[in-house]
Amino acid sequence: MEDAHSKVFSDLQLVYMLKCASKAADENGEFSFASNTPRSTGRKGLPKIQTQDHNKKASDVCHDDSGTPVKATTIDELHSLQRKKSAPTTPIKGTQGAFNAISEEDRQKQQLQSISASLASLMRETGPKLVKGDPARKGEGQQISHHHHYTPTISISDSALKFTHYLYNLSPAELYEHAIKNEKGSFIASSGALATLSGAKTGRSPRDKRVVRDETTEDDLWWGKGSPNIEMDEHTFMVNRERAVDYLNSLDKSNTGKPAFQVFVNDQFLNWDPEHRIKVRIVSARAYHSLFMHNMCIRPTPEELEDFGTPDFTIYNAGQFPCNRYTHHMTSSTSIDINLARKEMVILGTQYAGEMKKGLFGVMHYLMPKRQILSLHSGCNMGKDGDVALFFGLSGTVTLELNRATWSNHLPTDMCLVRSPLDTRFYYKLLLTVLPLVFFVTGTGKTTLSTDHNRYLIGDDEHCWSENGVSNIEGGCYAKCIDLSREKEPDIWNAIKFGTVLENVVFDEHTREVDYMDSSVTENTRAAYPIDYIPNAKIPCVGPHPKNIILLACDAFGVLPPVSKLSLAQTMYHFISGYTALVAGTEDGIKEPQATFSACFGAAFIMMHPTKYAAMLSEKMQKHGATGWLVNTGWSGGSYGSGKRIKLAYTRRIIDAIHSGSLLNANYKKTEVFGLEIPTEIEGVPSEILDPVNTWTDKNAYKDTQLKLAGLFKKNFAVFTDYKIGKNSMLTEEILAAGPNY
Ligand SMILES: Nc1ncnc2c1ncn2[C@@H]1O[C@H](COP(=O)(O)OP(=O)(O)O)[C@@H](O)[C@H]1O
Numbered sequence: 001m002e003d004a005h006s007k008v009f010s011d012l013q014l015v016y017m018l019k020c021a022s023k024a025a026d027e028n029g030e031f032s033f034a035s036n037t038p039r040s041t042g043r044k045g046l047p048k049i050q051t052q053d054h055n056k057k058a059s060d061v062c063h064d065d066s067g068t069p070v071k072a073t074t075i076d077e078l079h080s081l082q083r084k085k086s087a088p089t090t091p092i093k094g095t096q097g098a099f100n101a102i103s104e105e106d107r108q109k110q111q112l113q114s115i116s117a118s119l120a121s122l123m124r125e126t127g128p129k130l131v132k133g134d135p136a137r138k139g140e141g142q143q144i145s146h147h148h149h150y151t152p153t154i155s156i157s158d159s160a161l162k163f164t165h166y167l168y169n170l171s172p173a174e175l176y177e178h179a180i181k182n183e184k185g186s187f188i189a190s191s192g193a194l195a196t197l198s199g200a201k202t203g204r205s206p207r208d209k210r211v212v213r214d215e216t217t218e219d220d221l222w223w224g225k226g227s228p229n230i231e232m233d234e235h236t237f238m239v240n241r242e243r244a245v246d247y248l249n250s251l252d253k254s255n256t257g258k259p260a261f262q263v264f265v266n267d268q269f270l271n272w273d274p275e276h277r278i279k280v281r282i283v284s285a286r287a288y289h290s291l292f293m294h295n296m297c298i299r300p301t302p303e304e305l306e307d308f309g310t311p312d313f314t315i316y317n318a319g320q321f322p323c324n325r326y327t328h329h330m331t332s333s334t335s336i337d338i339n340l341a342r343k344e345m346v347i348l349g350t351q352y353a354g355e356m357k358k359g360l361f362g363v364m365h366y367l368m369p370k371r372q373i374l375s376l377h378s379g380c381n382m383g384k385d386g387d388v389a390l391f392f393g394l395s396g397t398v399t400l401e402l403n404r405a406t407w408s409n410h411l412p413t414d415m416c417l418v419r420s421p422l423d424t425r426f427y428y429k430l431l432l433t434v435l436p437l438v439f440f441v442t443g444t445g446k447t448t449l450s451t452d453h454n455r456y457l458i459g460d461d462e463h464c465w466s467e468n469g470v471s472n473i474e475g476g477c478y479a480k481c482i483d484l485s486r487e488k489e490p491d492i493w494n495a496i497k498f499g500t501v502l503e504n505v506v507f508d509e510h511t512r513e514v515d516y517m518d519s520s521v522t523e524n525t526r527a528a529y530p531i532d533y534i535p536n537a538k539i540p541c542v543g544p545h546p547k548n549i550i551l552l553a554c555d556a557f558g559v560l561p562p563v564s565k566l567s568l569a570q571t572m573y574h575f576i577s578g579y580t581a582l583v584a585g586t587e588d589g590i591k592e593p594q595a596t597f598s599a600c601f602g603a604a605f606i607m608m609h610p611t612k613y614a615a616m617l618s619e620k621m622q623k624h625g626a627t628g629w630l631v632n633t634g635w636s637g638g639s640y641g642s643g644k645r646i647k648l649a650y651t652r653r654i655i656d657a658i659h660s661g662s663l664l665n666a667n668y669k670k671t672e673v674f675g676l677e678i679p680t681e682i683e684g685v686p687s688e689i690l691d692p693v694n695t696w697t698d699k700n701a702y703k704d705t706q707l708k709l710a711g712l713f714k715k716n717f718a719v720f721t722d723y724k725i726g727k728n729s730m731l732t733e734e735i736l737a738a739g740p741n742y
């Protein structure tokens with residue numbers, strides 16, 4: 001889910017729920033961060049009404065969870081959404097299956113090296129120390145397999161002495177078996193993919209992301225207004241870390257009566273540039289999470305794993321377990337905590353797997369710029385002749401359907417005043433268990449457009465641009481699959497097979513065929529697959545310096561041209577703005593696009609000030625002669641509601657013309673207001689749609705809408721006018737002038 005929800009929520013809460021006359025002062029005027037769905041504390045029905053105690057800090061009173069809402073109140077309801085027909089027939093009981101056929105002794109041997117020394121240790125200063133090899137078999141001259149380690153188990157219930165086995169870098173097949181055996185809601189789809197549920201959270205919770213503010217981060221990171229880095233102190237981090245570790249340390253997966261505590265551990269790499277590769281360790285409780293990261297990170301060879309050594313960064317994912325809402329800084333039961341000094345991240349209260357990949361992306365946004373490498377929220381592909389293109393874009397066009405009747409039953413008593421963790425603004429939140437909301441999420445097209453049958457895929461989402469060229473950070477793709485079709489996106493469709501994780505999709509309970517049109521669980525259904533599942537993947541995922549920088553915006557206002565050629569200053573202006581739109585509406589059918597701005601097309605992930613990344617991009621584009629483009633993958637012929645989304649086939653032709661170089665030399669004219677250079681002709685695209693004014697029947701409405709959007713751009717950009725780009729303050733003026741003028 002994208003960075004836009006919270007904004008919508010705070011605004012919608014004000015506008016629709018409170019029917020407040022004045023909107024939040026900074027409406028559309030700031031960066032936005034994802035889902036901030038008011039949600040209660042997990043009890044059924046409406047929670048007890050909380051009234052504001054004016055003597056207390058608001059954030060101490062109201063605890064709500066952020067995240068995309070799921071239209072279910074209980075876990076069983078969630079499961080019944082996932083499967084189309086009735087509940088499953090006879091569940092398999094007893095001792096069938098490979099796991100139970102073996103003796104307890106063998107079974108224990110298959111369990112892994114204990115990490116109790118670190119997990120259960122009272123010190124817990126460092127992450128788990130994984131001892132390679134089987135101590136019992138040392139000296140036997142046997143080849144030690146990578147994940148079958150064994151330590152004698154002491155049957156003592158004292159947690160300090162308890163052993164927790166780790167299931168180390170299991171194969172997809174093994175992870176399937178664990179998931180199906182132990183994780184409710186995990187099934188094999190007819191394609192062979194593992195379909196599973198992420199629980200109550202089906203999107204990111206950026207308002208619950210915390211970064212430890214200490215000597216290390218104080219000066220380096222971007223803090224304060226507009227920043228996605230919500231601060232936390234070291235002590236609170238340790239409290240959450242302890243909570244996560246205790247949870248991970250208490251998981252008894254045994255069904256034999258004897259305790260068998262186990263966690264999954266992945267040791268993998270990030271960044272395909274061998275010079276700047278990062279070692280990551282993921283400790284998690286669910287096979288689903290382990291398989292997700294197996295797919296998304298770079299998979300080490302057995303040799304690389306032998307010499308893995310100490311990880312550069314460790315995630316403790318205890319997502320099933322909530323944080324303690326009475327802990328300082330905690331505003332909900334979800335918390336994603338990053339401690340750069342300790343090189344650790346803790347996840348509590350959300351099982352959405354994207355949290356892990358994007359959390360590490362944030363870490364890369366810190367580590368890479370420190371090495372003069374630009375980290376980018378972009379897709380990337382390469383033509384047969386070696387021409388590289390980057391695709392930037394915010395994900396998340398979101399429609400919220402508010403059922404006003406439901407809300408009004410609870411107004412105004414079920415509200416409490418909370419303070420935004422991002423600024424000093426106070427706003428109202430509704431405390432409801434289930435929200436009568438529907439989200440319509442669609443990305444801007446990074447994954448879809450970088451996955452191109454005629455080009456080599458370098459990556460779909462996270463890249464580095466260094467002196468060596470570009471490199472993918474990840475080893476997999478995370479595609480949205482709502483409305484996925486074989487015809488329009490064949491490569492993604494075919495990548496959904498054995499090994500792929502399918503999150504929150506709905507399938508036929510008998511045939512296990514997935515219905516990609518069904519959004520009963522969420523609109524943000526996803527498929528996570530290794531990048532080599534795409535036939536044209538370029539392995540290793542690196543390429544030369546980019547030739548084209550394509551900024552994608554899904555403009556639900558329908559006023560941005562389908563494609564414009566940008567000057568360098570314009571590219572900077574739009575990169576810093578990071579515009580896309582989402583659509584918010586009410587039950588009575590009033591739907592309105594909302595502009596959302598996310599600096600560097602990924603404000604939720606950047607760690608330093610946006611101008612730091614912008615300056616690096618500008619320098620690299622100049623040095624390597626790259627051309628910037630703005631592509632509207634959103635509406636045409638009117639705003640959302642009256643116009644239509646531009647056909648994917650047309651966008652693909654536009655992208656083809658950029659890649660081939662033919663668009664660079666086309667005839668151009670300049671638009672009013674935004675001052676964008678638009679081509680008059682592109683092969684395979686009707687010429688009349690190239691200038692949006694042609695597609696609107698009401699020309700005055702077009703002009704008004706264009707001015708409205710331009711105003712929102714200006715308002716958003718105001719916050720950057722005080723900043724220099726790099727060492728140069730003249731640049732800022734030039735960039736400012738490259739924005740809309742009217
Ligand atoms: N004209 C278009 N261009 C790009 N994507 C489109 C277009 N029309 C519809 N779509 C859909 O929008 C979604 C884009 O999502 P995705 O590529 O995952 O975005 P991102 O990777 O930027 O988050 C896909 O589901 C795609 O099928």
Ligand SMILES: C=C(OP(=O)(O)O)C(=O)O
Pocket residue numbers: 001002003203204354355358394395396443461478
């Ligand atoms: C995975 C996410 O990003 P994207 O939509 O860019 O894939 C997310 O925001 O949860």
Ligand SMILES: [Ca+2]
Pocket residue numbers: 377395446461
């Ligand atoms: Ca992304």
Ligand SMILES: [Mn+2]
Pocket residue numbers: 395443446447460461478479
């Ligand atoms: Mn994506």
